[in-house]
Amino acid sequence: MDESLPQGTTTAPQKGTVTQRAIDQIKAMIGEGRLEPGARLPTERDLATQLGISRSSMREAIRALTVLGVLEARHGSGIYVTQLEAGDLLETFGVVADLSRGPRLVELLEVRRILESTATALAAARISADQLAEVEKHLTAMNATDDPEEILSHDLAFHRAIVASAGNDTMAAILEGLSSRTFRARVWRGYQEEGAFERTRREHAAIHRALVAHDPEAARAAAASHVGEVEQWLRTQLQP
Amino acid sequence: MDESLPQGTTTAPQKGTVTQRAIDQIKAMIGEGRLEPGARLPTERDLATQLGISRSSMREAIRALTVLGVLEARHGSGIYVTQLEAGDLLETFGVVADLSRGPRLVELLEVRRILESTATALAAARISADQLAEVEKHLTAMNATDDPEEILSHDLAFHRAIVASAGNDTMAAILEGLSSRTFRARVWRGYQEEGAFERTRREHAAIHRALVAHDPEAARAAAASHVGEVEQWLRTQLQP
DNA sequence: CCACTCAGGTGGTCGGACCACTACGCATCG
DNA sequence: CGATGCGTAGTGGTCCGACCACCTGAGTGG
Known part of the structure; x- marks a missing residue:
């Protein structure tokens, strides 16, 4: 034995x-x-x-x-x-994002697209007036400056506020790791150099509209499209 | 200086x-x-x-x-x-599942439902003959025994084979953590005592049918329903 | 009554010693 | 000549004891 x-x-x-x-x-x-x-x-x-x-x-x-x-x-x-709590245990998730490169970045973005689109849909159904105000605050602040650093900061806060409104702390913690500062900074560096500012602005506006209308399906589509844009761009970058 | x-x-x-x-x-x-x-x-x-x-x-x-x-x-x-690789870095994800309790278990299952339904849908579109054979092997083995330990083992392998066919290693690694042995064992203990065997069998059959038909939408629905059943059961357990 | 002091306990760091294991070259054997 | 075996140097694993940096709370003095 x-x-x-x-x-x-x-x-x-x-x-x-x-x-x-x-x-x-x-x-x-x-x-x-x-x-x-x-x-x-x-x-x-x-x-x-x-x-x-x-x-x-x-x-x-x-x-x-x-x-x-x-x-x-x-x-x-x-x-x-x-x-x-979710935040305590999932903090290490950021390490994954920081150390991943190449094809795995695309995979991570795909996971983020799936989770964030669902989270945004949930948020559209549940978001309160106060939470919506928080979202709008970062949306306007993001459009009112030209400092890339500040834009990135408010962009993160924008999505964070939305995800928080979905009511699933675990999902929020995972997405936090998938959107960590160093991770996004790496991707954005090249992405925004292609005049993606305007497109990003439109996509954020679409997400915001869906939240105001409490329309989960529209929110899901807008969020998926938003992340998907970056995902597709990154995919092409890997096939020179 | x-x-x-x-x-x-x-x-x-x-x-x-x-x-x-x-x-x-x-x-x-x-x-x-x-x-x-x-x-x-x-x-x-x-x-x-x-x-x-x-x-x-x-x-x-x-x-x-x-x-x-x-x-x-x-x-x-x-x-x-x-x-x-994804497996190396996301192994710690299992710790989260092992140490989570109460409401967070529901949140984890919700995340799993979202990811696994999408993964199953992807698998339906991409799965090869060999991969499908692997899935079927565990499906039949699962239905051919009464040993709960063995059923759980094949159940894990069944889903693992499906998720692997989706082609996203990162997603697979996350789901592996969310379906870790100790995690599922804890939930299943009570779940299966309510005659969920037959229902589980039907749900697995539905997933399998969708895979054979290469029908992503049906696969998504079947997988979401499958995980959702456990999720709902667990939700009720927390409100006695 | 409050503020201050200070001593004890706690985690943080260090250096050295020894053990368990691996790897690699050398000598030996077939 | 090649394969085998062995020994050694080097590596991570463990342990010990000492000291430092910091927090806490009881005691003291105002």
């Missing part, structure tokens, strides 16, 4: 590195509810003792879970479990 | 922890193309010396990038950059 290895403590699969085991164990503690969101963990030294490993290895495990958005270390205070 | 500037050009901005800086620098090296996918990094000791930090801190940085799927450490050999 299996082994003849005596287990020192309760559960020790004895697989992989010591650090990896520590990562899994802490993750399991949270998954099983033994550690609530926001809870404070024992000290690094205590944790290391409990799991029978050195503090160095335990620190590596904690660092790993920190970059994953699961834990949060506060210098001088302690280690805490994050709220485990 | 270096400090008091918002951002340095070459040297470190002296922000955050030393380890975090190391993480960013390595990430930047890869992003700027100074480290190609599959390339071998200098040794931990050399890297630590280059960045002027201790080996312990460097190890934490490496470990962090390892769990993110950016680096891969081979004991006794060296540290290498992964191929940076």
